[in-house]
Amino acid sequence: GVARLADRFFDVGLTGTRLQSRIPLPREFENPLPIPPVLRPVRRDSDTDYYRVVQMPASVEILPGSRTEIWGYNGMFPGPTIRATSGRKVVVTHQNRLPIPTVVHLHGGKTPPEHDGYPTDLVLPSGQSHIHQLEGHSLRVIGHGEYSYEYPNQQPAATLWYHDHRMDFTGPQVYRGLAGFYLLTDDQERSLPLPSEDRDIPLMICDRSFDEDGSLMYPSVDPSLMGQPGVVNEYMDGVLGDVILVNGVPWPYMNVSRVRYRFRVLNASNARRYRLVLDPPPPEGYSFTQIGSDVGLLESPVRLHKLEIAPAERYDLIVDFSAYQSGDVITLRNELGNGKTALVMQFRVSGKADEYSQIPSRLSEIERLAASDALVRRRFVFARGVARNSSHTSVAPVAMWTINGQPFDPMRIDADVELGATEIWRITTNVHHPVHLHLAHFQVLSRNGGPPGPYDAGWKDTVDMGQGDTVEILARFDGYKGKYVFHCHNLEHEDMAMMGNIRVS
Numbered sequence: 281g282v283a284r285l286a287d288r289f290f291d292v293g294l295t296g297t298r299l300q301s302r303i304p305l306p307r308e309f310e311n312p313l314p315i316p317p318v319l320r321p322v323r324r325d326s327d328t329d330y331y332r333v334v335q336m337p338a339s340v341e342i343l344p345g346s347r348t349e350i351w352g353y354n355g356m357f358p359g360p361t362i363r364a365t366s367g368r369k370v371v372v373t374h375q376n377r378l379p380i381p382t383v384v385h386l387h388g389g390k391t392p393p394e395h396d397g398y399p400t401d402l403v404l405p406s407g408q409s410h411i412h413q414l415e416g417h418s419l420r421v422i423g424h425g426e427y428s429y430e431y432p433n434q435q436p437a438a439t440l441w442y443h444d445h446r447m448d449f450t451g452p453q454v455y456r457g458l459a460g461f462y463l464l465t466d467d468q469e470r471s472l473p474l475p476s477e478d479r480d481i482p483l484m485i486c487d488r489s490f491d492e493d494g495s496l497m498y499p500s501v502d503p504s505l506m507g508q509p510g511v512v513n514e515y516m517d518g519v520l521g522d523v524i525l526v527n528g529v530p531w532p533y534m535n536v537s538r539v540r541y542r543f544r545v546l547n548a549s550n551a552r553r554y555r556l557v558l559d560p561p562p563p564e565g566y567s568f569t570q571i572g573s574d575v576g577l578l579e580s581p582v583r584l585h586k587l588e589i590a591p592a593e594r595y596d597l598i599v600d601f602s603a604y605q606s607g608d609v610i611t612l613r614n615e616l617g618n619g620k621t622a623l624v625m626q627f628r629v630s631g632k633a634d635e636y637s638q639i640p641s642r643l644s645e646i647e648r649l650a651a652s653d654a655l656v657r658r659r660f661v662f663a664r665g666v667a668r669n670s671s672h673t674s675v676a677p678v679a680m681w682t683i684n685g686q687p688f689d690p691m692r693i694d695a696d697v698e699l700g701a702t703e704i705w706r707i708t709t710n711v712h713h714p715v716h717l718h719l720a721h722f723q724v725l726s727r728n729g730g731p732p733g734p735y736d737a738g739w740k741d742t743v744d745m746g747q748g749d750t751v752e753i754l755a756r757f758d759g760y761k762g763k764y765v766f767h768c769h770n771l772e773h774e775d776m777a778m779m780g781n782i783r784v785s
């Protein structure tokens with residue numbers, strides 16, 4: 281059952297499959313990379329910047345010559361970039377002019393619970409006064425037409441992002457375009473001689489597929505089919521598109537000078553993982569120098585031949601194009617794709633420019649958490665399971681994605697945590713799952729009994745887990761009391777109930 285999103289605003293969002301566009305795909309590397317515009321505050325006072333965002337449908341040209349209806353923050357995909365400074369508050373008033381309820385999560389933010397985008401906290405469309413009855417009773421309306429999210433920004437410089445988080449519908453709503461960057465800086469970061477301004481480039485990478493009329497394609501399963509043999513497997517593994525977009529443009533190119541650039545790479549795909557590499561690689565063989573992880577700068581730079589990146593992860597990278605010659609053309613490839621999904625974007629190297637940047641050997645001070653800091657240990661198994669009477673099922677038991685055998689229940693607490701505590705979570709996965717915690721930032725303590733992997737450095741909020749992996753993380757639950765979620769960030773897995781509750785008190 282592949283249907284257009286427009287046909288399913290209110291159906292049960294349990295969906296996913298490998299999609300094939302029904303429209304001729306554009307040639308690669310024909311359009312320049314756009315940079316999402318930085319949003320201007322509508323007002324500032326002594327300690328706060330105030331923003332307004334309108335969530336609305338818009339018709340945009342993604343594939344040359346055809347129109348695609350997106351749902352965008354200010355009608356844009358990606359949404360506008362918000363730039364914030366540690367210690368200075370940000371208030372974003374989101375107005376909902378979409379035909380569906382929404383809720384915004386600042387991914388990687390330490391945010392009070394009422395502003396964190398809890399999946400059943402809903403902002404109804406302007407003019408809508410009730411929620412469709414299909415959606416159960418645990419929902420809470422936090423806004424009629426709009427809501428002001430407050431972000432204290434009491435955390436170090438990091439590449440954060442904001443996106444929709446509505447229960448059961450995060451996959452289709454993000455797929456439609458509800459995602460943007462939120463770049464947090466601080467004095468420490470600003471004191472470093474890193475590439476900046478037009479050499480500090482956010483890259484939002486995601487995959488989509490398009491129907492013959494240019495509309496976004498997203499699979500849909502009729503709720504009345506749920507639980508019938510053969511139906512479930514079609515959408516179980518997540519949605520994979522066949523068009524790779526960077527900042528909303530298919531396979532773009534970027535002109536670069538022979539100097540260092542900073543790329544803040546975000547994998548905003550619903551389910552696709554990438555292994556990125558420069559082709560040809562620089563003479564030394566290392567494509568990237570990593571300087572930051574999900575939620576902050578590393579202590580010292582790490583050189584990477586390749587970068588494996590799962591949904592929701594961010595890697596802050598430096599690429600030094602002075603290792604190339606003027607006229608060189610370099611492809612950013614995805615070793616986990618094939619055919620066109622093996623291509624991401626292209627860099628065209630032109631002349632030499634003034635080089636002012638350096639990669640300092642010391643980037644930041646990271647407090648190393650130790651196993652002895654943790655008084656509580658928990659175990660979580662992320663795997664398939666069966667849901668009987670969850671909010672997701674109006675019919676017979678269905679296969680779903682579960683944590684410790686249980687599908688998400690907004691009313692059940694899965695981890696009761698003390699404010700300020702550090703805990704060891706031992707997480708095991710049956711297949712690939714990027715596991716994300718709200719509120720808590722963490723460090724990877726071990727991977728499959730050994731040391732952390734090559735991509736585990738620094739403070740993280742999402743850990744990429746492979747088939748049969750066991751990872752131990754040291755998570756610190758500081759910030760605020762309240763109820764937060766943790767979940768798989770394969771958005772179809774999340775929508776199919778692979779989510780739990782943390783209560784911090």
Ligand code: C2O
Pocket residue numbers: 385387443445592716718765767769
């Ligand atoms: Cu990026 Cu709970 O989300």
Ligand code: CU
Pocket residue numbers: 681712713714768769770773774778
């Ligand atoms: Cu998953």
